[in-house]
Amino acid sequence: MGTAGGSRCSDPRLLVVAFFLAVLVHTASAALNYTRYRPVSSLRLERIQRHLRKINKPPLLTIESPDGDVIDCVHKRKQPALDHPLLKDHKIQRAPTEMPRGKKEEVEGERSPEGAQEMMVTQMWHRNGTLCPKGTIPIRRSSVHDVLRAKSLFHFGKKHPRRTDTPDVVSGNGHEHAIAYTGTTEEVYGAKATINVWDPSIQVVNEFSLSQIWILSGSFDGTDLNSIEAGWQVSPELYGDSRPRLFTYWTSDSYQATGCYNLLCAGFIQTNSRIAIGAAISPVSSYASNQYDVTILIWKDPKVGNWWMSFGDNTLVGYWPAELFTHLADHATMVEWGGEVVNTRTNGEHTSTQMGSGHFPGDGFGKASYFRNLEIVDTDNSLSGVHNIQTLAENTNCYDIKSSYSGDWGTYFYYGGPGRNPLCP
Ligand SMILES: *[C@@H]1O[C@H](CO)[C@@H](O)[C@H](O)[C@H]1NC(C)=O
Ligand SMILES: *[C@@H]1O[C@H](CO)[C@@H](O)[C@H](O)[C@H]1NC(C)=O
Numbered sequence: 001m002g003t004a005g006g007s008r009c010s011d012p013r014l015l016v017v018a019f020f021l022a023v024l025v026h027t028a029s030a031a032l033n034y035t036r037y038r039p040v041s042s043l044r045l046e047r048i049q050r051h052l053r054k055i056n057k058p059p060l061l062t063i064e065s066p067d068g069d070v071i072d073c074v075h076k077r078k079q080p081a082l083d084h085p086l087l088k089d090h091k092i093q094r095a096p097t098e099m100p101r102g103k104k105e106e107v108e109g110e111r112s113p114e115g116a117q118e119m120m121v122t123q124m125w126h127r128n129g130t131l132c133p134k135g136t137i138p139i140r141r142s143s144v145h146d147v148l149r150a151k152s153l154f155h156f157g158k159k160h161p162r163r164t165d166t167p168d169v170v171s172g173n174g175h176e177h178a179i180a181y182t183g184t185t186e187e188v189y190g191a192k193a194t195i196n197v198w199d200p201s202i203q204v205v206n207e208f209s210l211s212q213i214w215i216l217s218g219s220f221d222g223t224d225l226n227s228i229e230a231g232w233q234v235s236p237e238l239y240g241d242s243r244p245r246l247f248t249y250w251t252s253d254s255y256q257a258t259g260c261y262n263l264l265c266a267g268f269i270q271t272n273s274r275i276a277i278g279a280a281i282s283p284v285s286s287y288a289s290n291q292y293d294v295t296i297l298i299w300k301d302p303k304v305g306n307w308w309m310s311f312g313d314n315t316l317v318g319y320w321p322a323e324l325f326t327h328l329a330d331h332a333t334m335v336e337w338g339g340e341v342v343n344t345r346t347n348g349e350h351t352s353t354q355m356g357s358g359h360f361p362g363d364g365f366g367k368a369s370y371f372r373n374l375e376i377v378d379t380d381n382s383l384s385g386v387h388n389i390q391t392l393a394e395n396t397n398c399y400d401i402k403s404s405y406s407g408d409w410g411t412y413f414y415y416g417g418p419g420r421n422p423l424c425p
Contacts, residue, residue: 040148048147051156055080055264056141061133065125067243070141071276073132079139084266086323092269095316097303100190101382102375121197121292121312123246124280131274137318138276139263149205149237157238157264159255174345178355178393178401178415179338182376182386190299190307190377191215191335196369197232197292199244199284200341200354203419207342207353208235210247211369211415214336215298215307217327218254225254226328228307228320230296232281243280246294248309248317252325259324270318275311287357288366299377305329335386337371338401339415350398350424356416361402364414372412385410398424 057079059072081087125138132138150156160173182188191213200209212231218224229249234242238261248268251259259267262278270277285291297310305322322329339355356369375383389411391401398420403413417424 044153045144048144048153051153052142052144052147054083057139059139060136061130062141063125063128063130063132063138065279066127067124067241067280069125069276069279070143071125071128071132071138071279072141073136073273074139075136076271079137079270080263080266081269081321082266084324087266087269087321090269090321090323092271093301093304093306093319094271096299096301096306096308096319098301098381099310099314100192100297100299100377121294122282123276124243124282125276126274127282134273137270137273138279139270140276140278142264145240146238149240151206157260157262159249159251159261174343175340176343176355176394176399177338177340178391178399178417179336179340180371180374180389180391180401180403180413181336182334182389184334186333187379188215188332188335188376189302189379189381190297190332190383191337192295192297192299192373192375192377192383193337193371194293194295194373195231195371196356197244197281197284197294198357198369199242200234200356200358200416201352202234202236202242203351203353204344204346205236207344207351208233208237209339209341209353209355210234211339211356211371212247212249212337213296213298214334215328215332216334216336217325217330217332223254223256224252224326226252226325226332227255227259228298228328228332230298230309232294239278241280244284245278245280246275246311248277250320250324252328267324268318268320269306272315272317275315275317277317285357285369287359291366293370293372295373299381300331302381335376337374338413339369339399341399341419343398343419350420352418352420354416354418355399356414358416358418360417361400361414368414369416370409370412370414372409374411374413387411395424397421 057074061073063071147156210233212229215228217226232244233247234244300307306319308319309317311317341353341355343351359368361368374386393400399417401415
C-alpha cells in the first residue's frame with residue numbers, strides 16, 4: 001500500500017508526501033494564490049485515488065482544453081450516474097417526450113434588444129477543435145489537486161448546508177444571497193431564465209460566487225429539502241481557477257448525504273456530447289462593453305417524470321432521474337433565481353468576493369449582472385412569465401437585487417455587488 005519507496009522512519013502511516021499544488025490564475029482581476037504546500041499522508045492519497053478511479057471513467061478519447069481542463073469522452077453507458085443503486089437497470093432516455101410549450105414570441109427569438117450575444121457563448125474546451133465522438137459524453141476529469149482543495153474527501157463536490165429557514169430568513173453559514181422567488185402555494189414543473197455571465201473575483205480560495213436557478217420542494221428547516229440547481233459559478237476550491245463554469249447540483253436531503261455538483265457523484269444523466277458540465281463558459285461579459293448570457297431551462301418530463309435541463313438555444317444537456325428525489329418526484333413548490341456567495345469573514349471583515357459583475361443593480365445594463373425572461377413551467381407543461389416575484393438580499397449594502405418588467409425582457413432583475421465596502425465592513 002501507499003506510495004513506492006518511502007523512508008523507513010518511525011510510523012509508516014505518517015509517511016508524508018509533499019504535495020505541490022500549482023494552479024495558475026489566468027484572470028487579471030483575481031490575485032488569488034492557489035499555490036499551496038500541503039502534507040498529505042499516503043493513506044489519504046490512496047483513498048483519494050480510489051475515489052477518483054470510481055468517478056473518472058475510462059475515456060475513449062481525451063481532449064485537452066486551453067484552460068488546463070482535461071475532458072474525457074466517456075461512453076454514455078459508462079457515465080457515473082449509472083453507478084447509483086437506484087439506476088442499475090436504468091434505460092437512458094434519449095430525449096424528453098415533450099419540450100415545454102412557450103408563448104409564440106418567445107419561441108421566435110430571445111435575443112436581447114440591448115446587445116447581449118447569446119448565440120456566441122460556448123465552452124473554452126471547444127477551442128481544442130476536437131469533439132467527443134458519437135455515443136460518448138464529455139466529462140471534466142477530476143484531479144488529486146481538486147480533491148485536496150476540499151476540506152475533506154467527503155466535502156469534495158458538495159455544497160455545505162446553506163440555510164435553515166424559509167427564504168424570508170435565509171440563514172448564516174456565511175452564505176449570502178440576492179434572489180428572486182415565487183410563492184410557495186402553486187405546483188411548479190420547471191423554470192427558465194437567461195443569465196448574464198461574468199467572472200466575479202473571489203477573495204479566498206474556499207469562497208465561491210454563483211448565479212443560478214433553484215427548483216425546490218420540501219422544508220427549509222428540516223432534512224428533506226429537495227433541490228435541483230443549475231447556472232454558472234466561480235469556485236477556486238472546486239476547479240482551481242477563477243473562471244465562470246456551467247454547473248448543476250442536486251440534493252434530496254437538504255445538502256446532507258445525497259447529491260453533488262456536476263457529475264461528481266452518481267445522479268445526473270448526461271445525454272449531450274458537446275457540453276461538459278463543470279467546464280468554463282466563454283466568452284464572458286465585460287464592463288460597459290459586450291454582454292453575454294446563457295439560457296437555462298429545467299422542466300419535468302410530463303410523461304416519464306425525469307427533470308430535464310437544456311442550455312442555450314434548447315440544447316438538451318441531460319436529466320435528473322425522478323428516482324433521485326422524494327418531493328421532486330412529484331412537483332416543485334418554489335423556484336428561486338439569483339446569486340449566492342460565501343463570506344468567510346477573513347480577518348474579521350466582510351469578504352470582497354463579488355456577486356454577479358461586482359456592481360450594484362442600480363448601475364444597470366452593461367455594468368450590473370442580470371437575469372431576464374424569468375418563466376415557470378406549469379401543470380400542463382407550458383411556460384409562462386412569472387409575476388409577483390418577491391426578492392431578498394440579507395444585506396443590501398453588500399449585495400442587492402432590483403426586479404422590474406419590460407416587454408422584451410419580461411420579468412427580469414439586476415443583482416449583485418462588490419461585497420466589502422465602507423457600508424459593508
Ligand atoms: C503562493 O504561496 C506559496 C506558499 O503558500 C508561496 O511559496 C508562493 O511564493 C506564493 N506565490 C505568490 C505569487 O505569492
Ligand atoms: C487537443 O487535445 C489533444 C488531446 O489531449 C492534445 O494532444 C492537443 O494538443 C490539443 N490541441 C489543442 C489545440 O489544444
